[in-house]
Amino acid sequence: MKLSPRSDRPVLLVxxxxxxxxxxxxxxxxxxxxxxxxxxxxxxxxxxALVDELSAAGAEVFAQQADVAVEAEVLALFAAVDAHFGRLDGLVNNAGLLERQARVEQMDAARLQRVLGANVVGSFLCAREAVRRLSTRHGGRGGAIVNLSSRAARLGAANEYVDYAAAKAAVDTLTLGLAREVGAEGIRVNAVAPGLIDTEIHASGGExxxxxxxxxxxxxxxGGQPEEVAEAVLWLLSEAASYVTGSVLDVAGGR
Structure with missing residues (x-):
């Protein structure tokens, strides 16, 4: 998919x-x-508020509503990026959710569909659309994808979020498999696995x-700060990480 650039800056979708x-x-x-x-x-x-803050400082930035678990909304999101910027150079698959703490025997199918939809289906759909734009196989210039995983994928989150942990383990597998698929097409694919980070997600889980x-x-x-995770994501997007693909980088304070 060839786009006509409308920005001189590299374009990132988060x-x-x-x-x-x-x-x-x-x-x-x-x-x-x-x-x-x-x-x-x-x-x-x-x-x-974030768009206004950054635009006032001279940034090129825009936001669009999208539920990444809904394919039509993902397509609309990427179409908006095409129309607004005319190019894409990187994707950060950050959108996701968890539900209130529960044991596996308390989880119903609706909950599992919500968690797997946001964290797994959404990551696949957005990665697919990014590859269609970035891959040299499709006329793109290459680029980078960074997925947000979690240390929960290897810790299991017993008695709390086993469904979320399983979803993030799927994200790790997506990272490795996709990296091997598209490495020769100019795309690097990596993941960052945060540990205990001070965000609202803990309140969403009820604690x-x-x-x-x-x-x-x-x-x-x-606990860590969001900015500490962001630094790892931004490094993986950068040319400083030009020989890194298929990797999951822990940002978890050693836990």
Whole structure:
């Protein structure tokens, strides 16, 4: 898919970019000279505030509502990026969700569909659309994809979020398999696996104080900040990581 560039800057799409790690990636990318598009699902006010903040500072940035678990909305999101910027150089698959803490025997099919839809189906759909634009096989210039995984994928999240952990394990497999598919087509695919990071996700799971409860098990003795995860994501997007693909980088304080 050949696009007619409307921006001189490289263009990055960040899904779920209105808050937390996503917003930190958006801000960090803008500071490094990217033009940035990001999606949001429910937090319109936060998305608009972030666009206004960055636009006032001279950034090229726009936001669009999209539920990445819905194929039609993913197609509309990428079409909007095409129309607004005329190019794509990178994707950060950040959008995802978890549900309230529960044991596996308490989980119903609707919950599983929501968790797997947002974290797995959404990552696949967005990666697919990015490859169609980035791959030299399709007339693209190459680029980079960074998926957001989680240390939960290898810790299991027993008694809390086994479904979320399983979804992030699928993201790890997507990362490795896709990296091997498209490496010769100019695309690097990597993932970042955050540990206990100070975002609203813990409140979404029903325990706002989860970091305080668990941080003593972290060798560095504290929870992380979204900006610390964003730094890893931005490095993997950069030419400094030009020989890195198919990797999952832990940002978890040693846990």
């Amino acid at each position: 899904t779920g970019g209105s808050r937390g790690i996503g917003a930190a990636v958006v801000r960090g990318a803008v500071a490094r000279g990217w033009a940035v598009a990001f999606s949001w699902r429910e937090r319109e006010a936060a998305a608009r 706002p104080g989860r970091i305080a409860r668990l941080q003593s098990a972290v060798p560095l003795g504290r």
